[in-house]
Amino acid sequence: MGETLFIAHRMPFPPERGDKIRSHHLLKALAALGPVHVATFAETAADYAAEPYLAEMAASHVLVARPRRLAWSGLKALVTGKPVSLTAFASDRLAQWIAETLRDRPIDTVFVFSGQMGQYIPFGFQGRVIVDLCDVDSAKFEAYGASRRGPRAWVDRRECRLLRAEEARLGHLADATLLVSEAEVALFKARTDRPPRCVVALGNGIDTAFFDPRGAAPQPELAASAKPNLLFTGQMDYAPNVAAVERMARAIMPIIRQRAPAVQFHVVGRAPTAAVRALQGVNGTRVWGEVPDVRPFLAAADVVVAPLAIARGVQNKVLEAMAMARPVVLTPEAATGIGGSDPEHYAIGDSDAALADRVLTLLADRQQAAAMGVSARRFVVAHKGWAAALAPLADLVGHAPRVRDAA
Incomplete structure (x- = not known):
């Protein structure tokens, strides 16, 4: 050429x-x-x-x-x-x-x-x-x-x-x-x-050498907490991401906390809008904003969530979490184009109640959650490298x- x-x-x-x-x-x-x-x-x-x-x-x-x-x-x-x-x-x-x-x-x-x-x-x-x-x-x-x-x-x-x-x-x-x-x-x-x-x-x-659980220590504060930690990552002035974290904090977290009151939800990503910042403290939500490196937060998360209602293309945030061997709970929209299968590589929920149930199941069965994370990374390494x-x-x-x- x-x-x-x-x-x-x-x-x-x-x-x-x-x-x-x-x-x-x-x-x-x-x-x-x-x-x-x-x-x-x-x-x-x-x-x-x-x-x-x-x-x-x-x-x-x-x-x-x-x-x-x-x-x-x-x-x-x-x-x-x-x-x-x-x-x-x-x-x-x-x-x-x-x-x-x-x-x-x-x-x-x-x-x-x-x-x-x-x-x-x-x-x-x-x-x-x-x-x-x-x-x-x-x-x-x-x-x-x-x-x-x-x-x-x-x-x-x-x-x-x-x-x-x-x-x-x-x-x-x-x-x-x-x-x-x-x-x-x-x-x-x-x-x-x-x-x-x-x-x-x-x-x-996905850069599977960079997003590797062996290369990032868990974020200290989350790692030291005895409370289960859920995580959403992304550009937080992007409208579908804003809608997703509002849905998680205001609709899904109340269902989760009825059965597991200690669960915390962390939002990590640059440029959080006023609507995102307003979620601070809502149903166990903490808004971190931009961080130098998202990998420690992924490493410390018990479950990564992607409750997106509008999701065009392939969600890098999902691939990154899978590469870090994290169990991921997501909507059918967020799973589009990822490949893999439920429940081997991730867990899909098609409603607020279903998403909450999949999260709670993984929190209750840490062995299943760990196996899902291992399978997810293995899948990404085999099929999703650049x-x-x-x-x-x-x-x-x-x-x-x-x-x-x-x-």
Whole structure:
């Protein structure tokens, strides 16, 4: 292959949240195949601090500050008729750098990470185009629109409709459209009335050497407690995660504590919203916020929970817990794309009462819980490493691009 232009909506360093973990490993794999030029956005001081790592991996790069002006993006979206998700990531500077790179470098592959960045695919480009949608974003906004009321519901329904059209456009334009699981592939195909060229499931992986129970001592305070500890990890300003921990604290924990009053629920993850912080002390809930390393908390957890009602793609938080040999209780939605089976590798509950019952069963039978954790790690090591997950990538970028008309 020649050179690749990699366009991502977030800086692929540091790899400390789901989308950045995936983009990081994709970039790493592409860089092993040939020179890669990266165009991406920075949002935090940590993004800028990690720029030397990006510079070391990329042949060239541009890192553009993305202002957090959601209200302005929304107004611009209304005026232009575009999704807010696109206007929020629109940048003249990024577009100019992309145009100059295509002019000056022998780019034969444009790799777009996340549908928001499809707007930067150059008009008339005759090389290979690969779009990694990760999951079907329009379906997420459809679920939001169905669960909310008032103006916000209208905005979500509008976003769903416009993103659905954009996803169909990208599927028709790209030589290959990637999604994180076969379930997402099926959903994508079912939601588009414009036939996609080629749709491929390319799963997420996990760094099983890093997420290894032998490499992390349990968090001291949790380890010293005689009380059973439940744990949820994730980006805590992400709406499905917020809804999940509210559900756990306010609906599931009361059921659990009726039979086991000492059980504690810990929420670990950066940027907790006001709604998440308000859970502090509710039914044994403790909100920790961002921590330097999530592994000690995983190592100390008796059970990891993922009571997600909206879960697109594959949940990295579940893979991380399984790699750390923790028993996991989760919803059917959170189990999608993980593989494995219930009850060997995890425990599924399809209601608040069922989730509570699965947690209580594991707390009462520590031998069963430990066996589940061991089986979970064994499964992840065998099937969910990044090398195995991204093995098809070389073939995808090695195929000759088709001759395309303008899209």
